Amino acid sequence: MATQTLTAQNFDEVVTGNDVVLVDFWAEWCGPCKMFGPTFEKSSSEHPDVVHGKVDTEAEQSLAAAAGIQSIPTIMAFREGVLVFAQPGALPPAALEDLVTQVKSLDMDDVRKQLAEQEAAPEQA
Numbered sequence: 001m002a003t004q005t006l007t008a009q010n011f012d013e014v015v016t017g018n019d020v021v022l023v024d025f026w027a028e029w030c031g032p033c034k035m036f037g038p039t040f041e042k043s044s045s046e047h048p049d050v051v052h053g054k055v056d057t058e059a060e061q062s063l064a065a066a067a068g069i070q071s072i073p074t075i076m077a078f079r080e081g082v083l084v085f086a087q088p089g090a091l092p093p094a095a096l097e098d099l100v101t102q103v104k105s106l107d108m109d110d111v112r113k114q115l116a117e118q119e120a121a122p123e124q125a
Contacts, residue, residue, distance in 0.1 A: 006063075014053055
């Protein structure tokens with residue numbers, strides 16, 4: 001499956017409507033982004049069960065700001081609508097493959113339990 005262009009209009013729908021979604025925040029002027037592009041594209045063809053989306057941070061500045069993007073490329077991974085990974089920097093092919101494998105194998109019941117515990121815990125002063 002080819003990568004999808006994500007915009008402010010379709011971002012939430014894609015993230016919540018698919019089991020695993022990887023998002024590449026990038027820009028045309030960004031050298032590392034251009035170098036990472038083929039790696040991300042290859043991953044999308046090797047993992048048709050994973051949605052690979054790209055957000056052009058120049059065209060979608062409000063979306064990039066809402067996502068807290070401070071440097072590009074930044075890779076985010078969502079599983080069942082939950083953000084489970086976010087890291088700036090281009091990943092080498094083996095690291096991206098490892099990320100996909102780890103996200104697919106997550107126990108989402110455990111992840112949701114941990115998130116609930118974090119939200120219920122009193123703020124540490």
